[in-house]
Amino acid sequence: MNEEFSVVGKRIRQPDGPAKATGEAKFVGDLRMPGMLIAKVLRSPHPHARVVRVDSAKAMALPGVAAVITPDDLGDWNGFDRGMKDLPLVAGGYRIPPEEHVVNRTARHYGDAVAAVAAVNEHIAEEALSLLEVEYEVLPFVLNAEEALGSGAPQVSETAPGNIGKHLSYPYPEGDVDKALAEADLVVEGVFQTTKQDHCTQETAACLAYVDAAGRLNVWSQCQLPHLARRELANIFNLPVKKVKIMTPFVGGSFGQRGSVCAEPVAAALALKTNKPVRLVFSREDNFLGLESRTGFDKINVRMGFMKDGTLTAIKTYMLGHLGGYMGCGPMSSVIGMTLSMGHYRCPNRYGDSDMVMTNIPVSGAMRGFGNDAMMFCIEQLVDEASEKLGIDPITIRRKNTKEPGETAAMGLMLESSYLEECMLSGAEKFGWNELRSRPKKDEGRIKRGYGMATMSHCTGAAPLYLEHSNAMVKVNEDGSVDLTVYPAPVGTHIWGALSQICAEELGIRAEDVNIVTGDTDVTLFEYGSDASRSTYAIGGATLRAARQAKEQLLAHAAAMLEVPVEDLLARNGRVFLKSDPDKGLSVGEVCYDAIYSFGGEATNFSGKQSFEPTWNSPTFGAYFAEVEVDTETGRVRVPRFVTAIDCGKAINPMAVEGQLEGGLQQGLGYALTENFVVNETTGKVETANYDSYKVPGTLDMPHSEVIIVDRPDPKGPFGAKGVGEPGMVGIPPAIANAIYDAIGVRVRGLPMTPERILAALAEKGEAKGETQ
Amino acid sequence: MKTLAKFNVNGEPYELIIEPNLLLIEVLRDELGLTGTKHSCGVGNCGACTVLVDGEPVLACLSLAMAVRDKEVTTIEGLSDGPHLHPLQEAFIDRGAIQCGYCTPGMILTAKALLDRNPEPTERDVREALAGNICRCTGYVKIVEAVLAAAEAMQKGAAR
Secondary structure, three states, X not given: XXXXXXXXXXXXXXXXXXXXXXXXXXXXXXXXXXXXXXEEEEEOOOOOEEEEEEEOHHHHHOOOEEEEEOHHHOOOOOOEOOOOOOOOOEOOOOOOOOOEOOOOOEEOOOOOEEEEEEEOOHHHHHHHXXXXXXXXXXXXXXXXXXXXXXXXXXXXXXXXXXXXEEEEEOOOOEOOHXXXXXXOOXXXXXXXXXXXXXXXXXXXXXXXXXXXXXXXXXEEOXXXXXXXXXXXXXXXXXXXXXXXXXXXXXXOOOOOHHHOOOOHHHHHHHHHHHOOOEEEEOOHXXXXXXXXXEOEEEEEEEEEEEOOOOOEEEEEEEEEEEEEOOOOOOXXXXXXXXXXXXXXXXXXXXXXXXXXXXXXXXXXXXXXXXXXXXXXXHHHHHHHHHHHHHOOOHHHHHHHHXXXXXXXXXXXXXXXXXXXXXXXXXXXXXXXXXXXXXOOOOOOOXXXXXXXXXXXXXXXXOOOOEOOOEEEEEEEOOOOOEEEEOOOOOOOOOHHHHHHHHHHHHHOOOHHHEEEEOOEOOOOOOOOOOOOOOHHHHHHHHHHHHHHHHHHXXXXXXXXXXXXXXXXXXXXXXXXXXXXXOOOEEEHHHHHHHXXXXXXXXXXXXXXXXXXXXXXXXXXXXXXXXXXXXXXXXXXXXEEEEEEEEEOEOOOOHHHHHHHHHHHHHHHHHHHHOOOOOEOOOOOOEOOOOOOOOOOOOHHHOOEEEEEEOOOOOOOOHHHEOOOOOHHHHOHHHHHHHHHHHHHOOOOOEOOOOHHHHHHHHHHHOOOOOOOO | OOEEEEEEEOOEEEEEEEOOOOEHHHHHXXXXXXXXXXXXXXXXXXXXXXXXXXXXXXXXXXXXXXXXXXXXXXXXXXXXXXXXXXXXXXXXXXXXXXXXXOOHHHHHHHHHHHHHHOOOOOHHHHHHHOOOOOOOOOOOHHHHHHHHHHHHHHHHHHHO
């Protein structure tokens, strides 16, 4: 088996490693052009207000200020939906109204953009902002979803009567859920709540735009869906698509935040207005206020029915989410959450619906997990509760209900592969689950220790709900190297390496002989982009097919050169040779050279170009094991140890897979315990707009982490790969919650599980210190 | 009022006429084009802008440039010599410790300061030294491994 692949499955160095290790790698904020202006955005100090008037005279009089854009200066520029879902991307006619503008006449949340300036440097731009005189008509505001649904609540958007942005139901309901719940031996239920989480990409949002002499808008963007950004910007500024060019340098993280246009509309508008290059780099505060963060759910009601033997018979869910001032990517997080909540367990009766509600807080959107994180926090706690009430071990009850290949998977598609059971068993063994859980509970003083586990499945791409169209072009050079033209988001997922491995494996060359050509909409074919854990699967699928096409030409030419039948040939380790006589062959370079430098009228450059649009997706499965220490005096939770076992198909690069899971653990840990996006209930102001008030886990907060890759190929993924970007974080909060229950015997239903919540839960149980005299 | 100031960055002398309120990060990035030093939080909470001043880690987003005149400033660009990388840079690449790469310069320089004063750190030492540097991609696991691997490689190199 070890000899099956020569490149795939190897822990290769990333092609972009040296550039990033030496400081050579350029991010948007590192780019500069002669005459470049620096832009800044003025943000509303009110959660809901109409801009009556902006007096920009003083700002414009400041030497070095080139332009100011106010709501009066929008001209014929169109509104947009930042999540770009006003484009036909989602099956079923789902559309988001294009209600946002370059700057906004009505600020719909604290920090909404109401004006922008461009000046010769940062300091002057900053000063110009302070010289803008804005008259606001302050409007009544509403901050949480339940109040927004109440009669007489302030209206956030004209297109959302009653503040209901979208009412969305589970797309694949089955059976009669109410009847099944009535007939169940055991019903477990709970009301849960999750919070907004900021992506905290280490690079803030940025854009550099300029209009060239031919009138073309050139944009260096961080958008992870670059071809969609091109079309969105063309729409906003009434330009034909050919008049917009998107380029992507390195991007400092995404986790879903770059799935929308962020800094682009403002930078492009100022570039169009000034005819000069304009660079806009968000401050950290701009990022917290002006970008989408994870969609929070004020309420998630879940009821699950079980039979005595542990068989799951019904799941019924209702999600109440807050979208913020614009709909953005937020609404789909309930659909994805409801859909994936039905992903890993067999359940004949399923129903779910949701209200996604407009509120006057910063915009909600897609973040790693995209709603599955919220649903797993609920489902996996309730399964744990059922296991205790039925007297069945948590792993046994999950194994009993785990779907098998051939059954219907989350999105109404046939499940191609699943090794969830193997994840649970190998994870339990590594963690020492049986021994730890069966140990007698002894009093450990104020620090209580507990052990918990959770499972999940997550989609690989979002077919059939979202567009899944990817493309790849392969060009084989005369030395046997390859230029591979693709456009995944260079956000740090080791995707260039994975694609080079897939391409190299198919063509029988080395990964380091594959040069990635990317980052330019002029050069690349259409690419939907990188989200939904799809890049290795879908862009990798296109790459594999394009490489195969080029290989057919390579082998045919080699067969003619060697005067042997083509089916007798194999390409491997940089050579094309006879299967029966490996010594008889040619290097890949020799064959390509012969084809290119040919004078017989048949000169050719081996190449492949393939479009790939999977109409299926093959979910990834995972099992997560947490050890926690709960300080019953302070309420603080520490996680000293964590084990993740993952079935992501064949790991193209195990080191990169580990990296995704370890990084997901950091984000999941923060989401579970410390990352709290706080909006002041009185003023609507965001109180946590930088790292001093918003706690992202650091090195000392991180558990000792172990990752197990089950490494079983999926039948359809490229060389058997499935997605692994999002799964890393989805199972973390419920595993920690279940461990907390094991430690202190209370269920925490809200995220993040802060010391305040832990102490409140203990108090309710009557065990908090000071209440147990 | 602009002032003439002398700097020493990565072993090179510079004379610049600058506003005295410029931050070190502004001088490095905007005046000298050393964009390897990254801006992220702007308030000293994340370590992305870390550079070395006389060998000690300093947050360039909080330091006035004038305060480091006549001191030795090392940025990430000063660690490698063409294709010859510092053992920390090699280890970060080898171990998959770089994902998006935005925190990497600050991480590597903070780690260099640690290894310069403590060539044989424990895992705990590394975690403590890097406690002020936020990474959102890696979960720090491979970063800590890379620093320990670099320490070992440098010890072996020194023994040779």
